Amino acid sequence: MKKKKCIAMLLAGGQGSRLGLLTKVMAKPAVPFGGKYRIIDFPLSNCTNSNIDTVGVLTQYRPLELNSYIGSGQTWDLDLSYGGVYVLPPYATADSSEWYKGTANAIFQNFGFIEQFDPEYVLVLSGDHIYKMDYNQMLQEHIDRKADVTIAVRPVPWEVAPSFGIMNVDAENNIVEFEEKPKQPKSNLASMGVYIFTWDIMKKYLTDDNADPNSKNDFGKNIIPNLLRDGKKLYAYAFTSYWKDVGTISSLWEANMDLLKDPPEFDLTDPRWKIYSRTPVMPPHFIADDAVVQNSMITEGCEIDGTVRDSVLFAGVTVEAGAIVEDSVIMPGTRIESGAVIRRSIVSENCVISKNCQVGEAEGDIALVGQSTTLPEGYAVKAGAQVDMDEISRKEGA
């Protein structure tokens, strides 16, 4: 079989607990973003656009939504006879059955998958970020610098640096030190969770790591420090374009709002770097006679009779006459009934916001309504609050 030069392993098993109710029933990479995408569309489209045609997606937490979304991979042109996209859940063997214990362990358990393609390099990705990146360019630098591992880094504002894995580099961008969430950061170069390993190095270090009973089997906590300890050549690849961690309710909301600026902070319209997504089979959206729609993003299947300002609406959202949606993100299939007012909120998929509900407030933290929630008439959700069906039945029971 022909060798693959580089294959990608996408870590999609994380729960994303900081996203609260949003990830109660689905893994974080499956969370909807930007009107018609899901978070995982970004790394997958980046792979396709970077000519990386073999991607293993490592799933563990709530994989159903993700599995059915990825399907055959046709959406991203990844339905190939040799290569393509593979969903790789944890599995049992004759003598053990293990969940993925950590990021490094997840990849270690799939060495068999990697070896069938006999690659020279392995690209490790996470399903947590919104960005457009040419991995091929990074691979080229990795090869040119004869690095053992190349880690993509991005400068972040100093005040938020303590919440990232920070790389300290020398004048040639060689990584000299890695600090996980340092209190006093020496640099503001955050790891983007995008690594390129020379396969031989990955094989050795992940095998050794697996044999170490004290290891947490994590790239940041174990693998990178071990490589540095042994004096391996770790190179920092600087990335300066838009990159947003959408791991919290407020950052997910902000990243959606970034799309509405003119010009947008993050441009999805570049025909040479399309972001692919599985499109629902729906007609164009309809804006009715008395509707007001401004500074917003609207997609197929929506029916708008009410007022929508500064918001992102996903496929098949209905906004009835007299309803108001402002500064909000409304996910697929949700219905906002007349008289309801939604401000600074994220409303998940397939919800019904009944008449005269008040969700979120003009100021304060972002409110969240969980998946498939039907809010009773006149229900109020305060700024920063989260509500789902369980919460409502509890309240009704009381």
Added chain:
Amino acid sequence: MNDVMGIVYTSKDDLTLRELTSQRAVAAIPVAGRYRIIDFTLSSLVNSNIRNVGIIAQKNYHSLMDHLGSGKDWDLHTRNNGLFILPPFLTRENGGEYNGVLDALRANFDYLRRSRQEYVILTNSDYIMNTSFEPMIQQHIKSGADITLMYKKATPEITEFSSSSKNNHCFLNVDVNNVVKDIEINPNAASYDNLYLNVMMIKRTMLIYIVDQVISHGSHDLYADVLRPFINSGALKIMAFEEKGYYRRIETIRGYFNFNMDLLKPGVRNELFGSNPVYTKTRDSVPTIYRGNAKVKNSLIADGCVIDGEVENCVLFRGVNVAKGAKLKNCVIMQDGYIEDDVELENVIFDKAVTIRSHSRLIGQKQYPIVIGKNITL
């Protein structure tokens, strides 16, 4: 899966559709913001569990091929069956052009013989209808009919045909047992109000036999040389099936315009898109962006548009740009139309990728909308 295959006949370019068909088949005309006319026919077939579909293409089939591709958007890229495009070809017997549907079927006998399904649904693709053919299939099999013709009660909106071209407008006389007693072809004043929808069901082997017989006797017309003699002689059992859903034949610019405007009615949208999905080629556009000066009313808008102007009673296709100060009323703007600032448009149809520069004004009549051809800059 049904034991039925579909054959879709795409008619030759129709001059009454002016610029819209100068470079494409009627079946390939863009409609309803993101579709082509043929999407409705294909989706109806697929939604009726028909998985072997042959498309009889005519000479100008480039745009159709480009749209259909492998058929994957209709789930017709299967290992057996799937989508077959049947363009005219040149042999000792064929002149490289189809002379009507019978001639096209004759030229594609190999495909018909090789197919395994018991029945064929033979349909045109110049109409908008989203239905399931299952009830007709059931009736056809149960009644033991040789041929079943689909019809609809004619109303003025449906029969608003072109007066200049007589394009196989057929009306049926149907008795209480759904047996077809008479067919009128292109009457000036029809005696019956049952409009034949150019959709018929027949056994595959019988279709092959009839086509062979008729062509070898030098005849070419499905309506005058097959249906009329068989109905009149009673040699075959020809039944009718009444379709009750939305149906519009796209035959004139006015008909095209009216259909697009029809989509602004919730009832029509619901009938066409509410239950059975309509599949089409995906384009991976971003969602539509509304800017601060956007004022949009009663309009159907596809993805990928950027709107900062005023839009009323319009259908905007994918990737249309409406700049600040522009005013659009009763317009159909196809893919990638670019309306610059302070432009005023009323009762206008733009084919794909038309650009209109700042401060221009173009006002048509509702009864006779202005049509601007593809890739033109005004």
